[in-house]
Amino acid sequence: MEWWNTSAFDRQSEIVSNLPAMLHDSFCDQIRYLDSSVNVQSFVENFCAANHPFGQAELLLSKQGSRLFRALVEVNPAVTNNQLHRVILRLTDKEILDIEGDVRRNLVWALEMLVFHKSCFDKSAWTLFKFAQFENENYSNNALGQFSQLFRWQLSGTEADFDQRLAILNKAISLDLESADIVIINAIKTAMDTHGGTRTIGAEFQGTKPELKEWHPKTYQEIYDYWQSLLDILLVIIKRGQLVEQVKDAFGHEIRGLIRYKLPEKLDHFIKEVIKLTGKYWPAAAQSITHALHYDAKGMNEEQIDFLKSWEKLLSPDENSIEEQLKLVVLNPSREHVKGDDGHYIDMAAEDAKRLAKTLNNKLDDLYQHFELLMTFPEQKQSWVFAKHIVLEADNATKIINATLDYLRKHNIVNTQFLSGLLSGLNVKEPAQWKEMIELIGSDEKLIQYYPDAIRTGRFEMSHLDVFIRLIAEENLPSYSASTLVYGRATEHLTEEEISSFCMSLSKIDATANWVALDNMNMYTHGRTDLDFTQLRETLAHLVLNVSFRKEDKTRHSDSYHWLNSVERLLKSGDAEFALQLCSHVIDQVGENDVDYSDLWDYLSNAFYKAFEVHGNYIWPKVANKFTDGKAIKPYRLIDLLGSGKSYKKRDKSIFDILDPEVVVSWCKDEIGLLIVGRAISMFISHGEERVVNPLMIQLLTEYADNRPFLSEISANFSSRTWSGSLIPYLEADKKILQTLTEHTNIKVRNWAIGFIENIDHQIEYEVKRDAEEHMLRS
Numbered sequence: 001m002e003w004w005n006t007s008a009f010d011r012q013s014e015i016v017s018n019l020p021a022m023l024h025d026s027f028c029d030q031i032r033y034l035d036s037s038v039n040v041q042s043f044v045e046n047f048c049a050a051n052h053p054f055g056q057a058e059l060l061l062s063k064q065g066s067r068l069f070r071a072l073v074e075v076n077p078a079v080t081n082n083q084l085h086r087v088i089l090r091l092t093d094k095e096i097l098d099i100e101g102d103v104r105r106n107l108v109w110a111l112e113m114l115v116f117h118k119s120c121f122d123k124s125a126w127t128l129f130k131f132a133q134f135e136n137e138n139y140s141n142n143a144l145g146q147f148s149q150l151f152r153w154q155l156s157g158t159e160a161d162f163d164q165r166l167a168i169l170n171k172a173i174s175l176d177l178e179s180a181d182i183v184i185i186n187a188i189k190t191a192m193d194t195h196g197g198t199r200t201i202g203a204e205f206q207g208t209k210p211e212l213k214e215w216h217p218k219t220y221q222e223i224y225d226y227w228q229s230l231l232d233i234l235l236v237i238i239k240r241g242q243l244v245e246q247v248k249d250a251f252g253h254e255i256r257g258l259i260r261y262k263l264p265e266k267l268d269h270f271i272k273e274v275i276k277l278t279g280k281y282w283p284a285a286a287q288s289i290t291h292a293l294h295y296d297a298k299g300m301n302e303e304q305i306d307f308l309k310s311w312e313k314l315l316s317p318d319e320n321s322i323e324e325q326l327k328l329v330v331l332n333p334s335r336e337h338v339k340g341d342d343g344h345y346i347d348m349a350a351e352d353a354k355r356l357a358k359t360l361n362n363k364l365d366d367l368y369q370h371f372e373l374l375m376t377f378p379e380q381k382q383s384w385v386f387a388k389h390i391v392l393e394a395d396n397a398t399k400i401i402n403a404t405l406d407y408l409r410k411h412n413i414v415n416t417q418f419l420s421g422l423l424s425g426l427n428v429k430e431p432a433q434w435k436e437m438i439e440l441i442g443s444d445e446k447l448i449q450y451y452p453d454a455i456r457t458g459r460f461e462m463s464h465l466d467v468f469i470r471l472i473a474e475e476n477l478p479s480y481s482a483s484t485l486v487y488g489r490a491t492e493h494l495t496e497e498e499i500s501s502f503c504m505s506l507s508k509i510d511a512t513a514n515w516v517a518l519d520n521m522n523m524y525t526h527g528r529t530d531l532d533f534t535q536l537r538e539t540l541a542h543l544v545l546n547v548s549f550r551k552e553d554k555t556r557h558s559d560s561y562h563w564l565n566s567v568e569r570l571l572k573s574g575d576a577e578f579a580l581q582l583c584s585h586v587i588d589q590v591g592e593n594d595v596d597y598s599d600l601w602d603y604l605s606n607a608f609y610k611a612f613e614v615h616g617n618y619i620w621p622k623v624a625n626k627f628t629d630g631k632a633i634k635p636y637r638l639i640d641l642l643g644s645g646k647s648y649k650k651r652d653k654s655i656f657d658i659l660d661p662e663v664v665v666s667w668c669k670d671e672i673g674l675l676i677v678g679r680a681i682s683m684f685i686s687h688g689e690e691r692v693v694n695p696l697m698i699q700l701l702t703e704y705a706d707n708r709p710f711l712s713e714i715s716a717n718f719s720s721r722t723w724s725g726s727l728i729p730y731l732e733a734d735k736k737i738l739q740t741l742t743e744h745t746n747i748k749v750r751n752w753a754i755g756f757i758e759n760i761d762h763q764i765e766y767e768v769k770r771d772a773e774e775h776m777l778r779s
Contacts (some may be wrong), residue, residue, distance in 0.1 A: 024064055028071035035075045035207030044076040048083040057087050061099060066106035073110045074207040081114045085123035088130055097134040104131070108143050112203045115150060116212045118159035125150060125160070125168045132183045141200065144186055151191035151230075153223050155199040159215050162226045173233055181237050182246065188230045189250035194257030224263045231270045244278050252284025255311075256292040259300070264307045271311055280324055283332045283379070286315045290334040322366055323373065329356050330386045332379035353382035357389035364390075364400055371407045375414040387421025388428075397426055398433060405437075409446040416453040427458030434458045442467045445476075452481040456490040465502045472509055479513040480555050482506055486516075486523045496535035499524050504539055507546060511553035518543040519555075522562040540566055541578055545585050549595040549604065560603040567607045576618050579611040583619050584626075590641060591632030600640055608641045609655060616658050628672045642680040654680045661699055674704055678713030684737060693737060698749055705748035715759075728767050735760045 034040040059065035060083075073080045084107070088096065099107070108131060114124035128150075131143035139145070150158050151165055158165075169187065172180045190197075204212040217223050234247050251270075258267055271285065289312050297305055317324035333349040340346045360367055367390075374383065391397040401422050408414060427434040434457075441447045441454045442464070448471060455464050471477045485491050491499055503517040521540055525531060544566050547559075554560075570578055586608050589595060595604065612619060627638055644651040656664045656677050668674040677700065684691045697714065704710050723730050738760070741753035 021064070024067065028067055032071045032074040032207050035209060041076045041079075044072045045079045047072070048079050057091070060084070060087055061103055063102045063106075066103045066110075070106045070110040070113075073113050074209075077114055077117050077120050077206070080110070081117075081120040081124050084110065084114070085127050088127050093134055096130055097136060099131075100136050104137065104143075107131070108141075108146060111143075112141075112146050112157065113206055115146075115158050115160070116203050116206075118161075118164070118215070121158060121160040121164050122167070125158075125165075126171065129168065129172055129180075129183060132186075133177075133179050144183060147183065148187045148190040149199060151187045152193070152197055153191070153217055153226065154214075155197050156214055157199055157203055159212060161215050162217065162222065162229075166226070166229050169230075169233055173236055176240070178242050181240070181243050184233065185237065185243060185246050185250050188234060189254070191230055192227060192251070192254045192258065194254065194260070220262070224261070224266070227258075227263065228266050231266065235270070235273060238274060238277055248274065248278065248282050249284045252282055252286075253288055255285055255288040256296065259292055259304055259308060260296075264304060268307055268311075272314070275314055280315050280317065281327045281332075282315055283334070285311070286328070287334045289315070290336050294336065322360070322363070322370055325356055325360075326370055326373060327377070329353055330382050331374070331377045332381055335381075349382055350385045353386040354389045357386050358393050360390070361393040364394065367400075368403050371404065372411075374418045375407070375411070377415070380415050380417040383415070383417040384421035384424070387418045388425035391422050391425030392429055397422075397429060398437075401426060401437060405441070405444075405447060408450060409444070412449075416450055419450060420453050420457050423454055423457035431458065438464060439467075442471065448476050452477065452484040456484055456488065459493050460490075462494075462498050462501070465498075469502070469505045469509075472506070472513065479506075479510055480516055482513065482516045483519060483555065486519050489523070491520060491524050494524070496532055500536060500539040503543060507543055511548040511550070512555060514543060514547050515553065515555055515559050518547060518566065519559065519562060522566060537570065537573065541570055544570060545578075545581050548593070549589045549599050550593045551596055557598070560599050564603045564607055568610060571610055571614060574614070576615040579615040580619050580622055583608055583611050583623055586641065587623060587626050587632075587638065590637050591626070591634055594634070595637075600637060605641050605643075609651065612655050612658055616655070617660055617663065620655075620659055620663065624667060624673075627676060628670060639676060639679055642676065644680075644682050652682075652686050654682065656681055657685065657694070657696055661696055664696060665699060665703060668700060668704065671707070671709070674700070674707060674710050675713055678710045679717065681717070683714065683718050684734070691733075691737060693741060698741070698744070701749045701752055702746045705752050711752070715756075726767065726771050728764055728771065731760050731764050731767065735764075 031040065060069055069080065069084070108128070111124050111128045111131070114120045115128060117124075125147070128143055128147045132147040135142055135144045137143070146157075150156055150160070151169070153162075156165075169184055172184055204214075206212065217226070231251075234251060238244055238247050251274075255267065255271075275282070289308050292300075293305070293308050293312070300308075315328070317328040319325070329349075329352050333352060336348040337345040338348055390400060394400060404419055404422055408419065423434060423437060426437060438451075438455055438458070438460065442451050451468065451471060455468065468477075468482065472479055472482065491502075494502070499521065503521050506517040506520070507514040518540075521536070521543060525533070525536065544563060547563060548554075549560075567582060571582075586604050590600060590604060626632070627635075627642070632638055642655045644654045644657075664677060668677055677696075681694055681697055683694055683697060685694050686692075700710070718734075721730070735757055738753050738757055741749055742757070744750050744753065
């Protein structure tokens with residue numbers, strides 16, 4: 001403090017501007033506690049002057065500069081607030097968007113503190129708005145999140161009252177910019193959220209100043225008036241016509257919560273005005289109203305229920321408008337389930353779709369005019385049910401299906417739910433006609449892309465699968481398209497011979513097809529007890545031993561999970577030759593490809609270990625040389641197959657611990673082998689309820705204790721661990737176990753144990769000092 005009081009500003013500025021990186025954070029942490037010093041406050045004011053470092057954008061928008069600025073905010077909020085506001089408003093939109101990483105984080109955190117002050121709110125909130133308008137972060141506490149938080153009636157993080165907050169929104173709405181309106185919508189959605197909310201504490205504690213307190217309204221009427229002002233702003237945005245759906249989605253979900261408050265007339269006016277301006281399609285509002293009536297009616301008065309029912313009626317489709325009926329009943333209806341007399345829940349939306357299909361049965365010519373809506377609308381909640389019952393109710397089902405196929409021939413990007421529903425209905429009503437339609441789709445080059453979804457709508461035969469294979473092989477369809485048969489037990493009706501034939505043919509096309517074939521085989525067998533697995537074993541083994549773990553060949557992360565399940569099932573048969581082939585395949589995949597580490601640690605190494613558990617002594621002599629011959633492109637990854645796994649999924653033993661010790665000791669005569677073993681084995685293993693020194697390590701020490709690289713591998717393994725709290729108890733427990741070796745009959749083992757225990761003692765001494773320092777800092 002004395003230095004701040006006696007030294008000249010130029011000297012202070014020079015030292016602060018040229019702080020070494022290693023001292024920068026410490027300086028920032030300390031200067032914030034000097035906020036009571038008039039001299040330090042004066043330094044900040046001068047430092048932010050136009051002709052000094054923070055007077056220009058360059059330092060402020062640097063990583064170190066922004067971190068220092070964040071600390072200075074706590075010393076002199078008024079000056080730093082003015083300076084940041086001045087700098088940011090001089091930047092172009094592109095320049096604000098380009099502020100990213102640590103710089104943006106520091107400035108947003110600084111603004112989070114500044115907006116807490118009522119006196120700083122106007123400028124700091126607008127600066128935060130500019131960052132939110134040009135957001136480039138995905139954190140929940142990014143500029144958009146922090147700006148939106150300011151408009152809650154509780155947990156707002158500011159001393160500013162409603163009038164100050166509304167002034168910021170009115171200023172933003174006057175910009176008449178879509179980017180600004182998006183921020184406003186998010187802010188109002190947060191402001192009208194009735195589900196409580198959270199706020200991270202911290203901004204209220206600044207320097208040595210007393211804790212800052214949020215402003216709170218004194219009466220509910222203040223909140224209702226505030227919400228009315230927000231609704232007026234939303235209407236302005238809706239009338240602009242650019243962000244209508246965003247506004248409707250933001251407000252619609254809040255109706256269920258807002259109806260509990262004493263403002264139904266305000267809500268009624270707003271909802272009617274929105275429907276008048278934009279139409280009845282408002283899924284968020286419809287869902288919210290349905291849930292309110294279904295779940296919350298018991299706690300409401302009659303007036304509230306009447307308002308909800310009147311809004312529900314307003315949002316119901318006009319019987320004379322097929323478009324409204326399709327949107328509100330078929331494409332995106334509210335989700336509602338009612339418990340039936342038999343105790344099962346009935347999907348009321350599905351029942352409504354069925355009734356509409358029956359109603360429109362005599363208006364199919366009118367329905368054709370809405371094909372584009374039916375097959376391109378983003379939501380397709382009841383399209384399948386509706387289409388299926390259109391066919392079941394129709395006198396001439398092929399007419400509407402042919403009309404649908406004609407539309408599909410002319411349009412490429414469509415949703416297939418409607419087509420699938422039509423074909424499902426045809427399969428139920430006219431199975432012979434269904435087969436004709438499937439054959440037509442598979443032979444028409446403009447319809448081929450729909451073949452995968454089409455054949456799974458009915459009881460397809462091997463001839464259909466043969467066409468499917470041919471289309472993939474001729475590259476008319478992608479390999480992964482066969483994965484459509486995985487869902488909904490589409491292949492359940494096939495015999496073991498048929499599914500085997502299909503999967504074998506598919507696997508021969510390419511690497512991706514092999515994974516899809518394995519997925520189909522897994523889902524075919526999943527949960528079934530009526531199958532003869534002996535007919536499937538050969539095909540399943542072929543698939544397992546031919547998959548490629550290259551990242552580009554896999555379709556989904558879950559493929560590896562299903563592969564491991566298949567491996568475990570096949571290993572139960574006790575086939576040692578399969579286990580050997582499996583291990584050879586795993587070694588080749590890991591050694592020659594850039595496999596994902598998750599695959600290596602969670603699946604490949606597990607499969608390798610499980611094979612060794614049952615046939616280790618048979619497998620090892622035949623694969624041991626692959627770990628030392630240097631032919632693998634990525635030999636370092638092979639070591640992960642031999643160890644005891646990673647910390648989050650640790651096994652008690654390594655591969656070497658389940659082999660005959662004599663075999664391992666003999667293999668270690670080659671120093672490369674010795675080092676591999678030293679790296680793979682753990683120093684301690686479980687013996688019943690106790691931890692003991694690994695017997696294999698002791699045996700290796702009797703032979704190779706004078707090999708320094710080997711001892712280094714053992715030490716590295718010992719140091720590689722996870723723990724919580726202090727490390728000292730863990731070290732002392734390990735030391736106690738190793739004490740038994742100081743009296744071992746072999747002098748090499750004794751000497752190693754004595755030396756290693758000395759190293760542990762040194763580490764304990766170091767950890768004692770480190771814990772003391774940590775305790776002092778925390779205290």
